[in-house]
Amino acid sequence: MRLIDSHCHLDFPDFDADRNEVLNSARAAGVQGFVLAAIGRKHWPRLWRVVEQHQDCYGTLGLHPYFLADHQPDDLHSLRQQLQLYRQHPRLCAIGEIGLDWQLADTDRKLQQFYFEEQLKLAQEFSLPAILHVRKAHADAIAALKRIPLARGGIIHAFNGSYEQAQEYHKLGFLLGIGGAYSWPNARKLRSLLPRLPLELLVLETDSPDMAPAFVTSQRNSPEHLPQLCRLLASQLLNIPPEQLAHHTSTNLRRLFGWA
Numbered sequence: 246m247r248l249i250d251s252h253c254h255l256d257f258p259d260f261d262a263d264r265n266e267v268l269n270s271a272r273a274a275g276v277q278g279f280v281l282a283a284i285g286r287k288h289w290p291r292l293w294r295v296v297e298q299h300q301d302c303y304g305t306l307g308l309h310p311y312f313l314a315d316h317q318p319d320d321l322h323s324l325r326q327q328l329q330l331y332r333q334h335p336r337l338c339a340i341g342e343i344g345l346d347w348q349l350a351d352t353d354r355k356l357q358q359f360y361f362e363e364q365l366k367l368a369q370e371f372s373l374p375a376i377l378h379v380r381k382a383h384a385d386a387i388a389a390l391k392r393i394p395l396a397r398g399g400i401i402h403a404f405n406g407s408y409e410q411a412q413e414y415h416k417l418g419f420l421l422g423i424g425g426a427y428s429w430p431n432a433r434k435l436r437s438l439l440p441r442l443p444l445e446l447l448v449l450e451t452d453s454p455d456m457a458p459a460f461v462t463s464q465r466n467s468p469e470h471l472p473q474l475c476r477l478l479a480s481q482l483l484n485i486p487p488e489q490l491a492h493h494t495s496t497n498l499r500r501l502f503g504w505a
Contacts, residue, residue, distance in 0.1 A: 246491040248475060249278040249498050250468040252342075252376065252402050252422050252450035255302065256281055256292040259454040259465055268299060271468040275491070277301060278498075279468055280450075282342040282376055282402070284309040286320045289327060296336055303502070305341040305376055306331065307364055310357045311349065321363050328371050338502045340368045341376025342402060345389075348380040358389070365393040374501055375399035377419070383410045390417045398501065400448060403456065405434075408441055415446055420497055422450040425458030425466065425474055427482065439482050444493035448501075449475055 250271070260267055268279070279302045281292050289306060296304040306327050308316050331337040343364045345357055368375045374397040379386045383406045398418025403426060404411065411421060421442065427435050449471060457466040458474055472487075475494075479487040498504075 246275040246472055246475060246488055247495055248276045248449060248471050248491050249280070249495045250276055250451050250453070250471050251280050251400060251448040251494075251498050252282050252424070253279055253453040253468055254282060254284070254455070255279060255453065255468070256288065256295045257454055264295070267467055267469060268301075271471065272301070274469060274472045276468050276471050277495075278303065278504075280338060280376075280498075281305065283307045284342060285312050285315050286317075286323055287315070293331075303336045303338045304331075305339045306337070307341045307343045307376070308360050309342045310344050310346045310352075310361065310378060313349075313352060313357055313360070316360060321360070321367075324364070325367060325370075328367060328373075332371060337373075339374045339376050339399060340364055340371070341399070342378050343375060344378035344402075345382035345386050346378060346380045347382040347385075358385070361386075362389055362393060365389060365395065368395050368397075368399075369393060372397060376422075377401050378403070380405070383407075387413050387417070390414075390419075400501070402450065403452060408438055411438070411442060411446065420448045420501060421446055422448050423478065424450045424452050425456050425470070428458040428460065428474065428477060430459070436482060439478070440484075444483075444485075444490065445497060447490075447494050448498045449478075449490075449494045 296302045402422040404421035453466040476487040479490040
């Protein structure tokens with residue numbers, strides 16, 4: 246199988262002790278590319294150090310809604326400067342991880358919406374796809390994408406919405422990121438949804454070191470687990486060969502990012 250991890254955080258300190266070993270193990274298992282999703286201004290240099298060190302690692306730039314308290318309005322100016330700096334870099338692939346998270350208690354929704362929409366405007370300006378984090382906020386995210394449409398679409402990371410919302414995202418040019426959540430038996434809604442979705446809409450991800458699948462309970466998640474996620478999803482839910490799922494999801498991602 247030839248796979249691409251469309252969303253991971255290999256720059257996190259969780260991997261400082263064995264990052265090279267993890268990458269080599271994942272490569273040996275068939276993972277040929279790794280998209281590192283940014284979360285905030287102070288972490289951008291850390292992420293790009295990893296990208297620069299590994300030819301099969303790709304990076305994003307963005308301000309994650311979960312870390313709203315860490316962001317400052319001037320971070321948007323810095324983001325624009327960084328996008329200008331990296332706009333010709335062959336491994337800048339998207340703006341992200343950005344979005345809306347209404348599941349967070351006591352969050353400032355207006356401020357989240359402000360950062361989200363300002364970053365969508367930057368995605369427009371720099372003609373980049375966007376990687377979106379959306380929890381309990383799909384209707385508002387879809388409305389924002391209709392107000393600020395992106396010519397190159399993007400990815401809804403860790404998609405957990407409805408079939409109708411999946412169709413709306415598809416119309417807007419977005420792919421759906423599928424990770425380890427489906428592997429848990431209580432994920433009944435997601436497990437019933439996935440067989441209804443066309444393969445042309447899916448990409449695979451781990452969100453490492455977070456969102457560990459059921460078969461690695463209480464352990465650090467890793468891109469090394471992506472082949473097993475692919476095999477289980479293909480055989481248990483989609484009833485297709487794992488190689489077919491790997492081919493479609495990798496092709497979808499390459500098309501989105503314009504990779505040869």
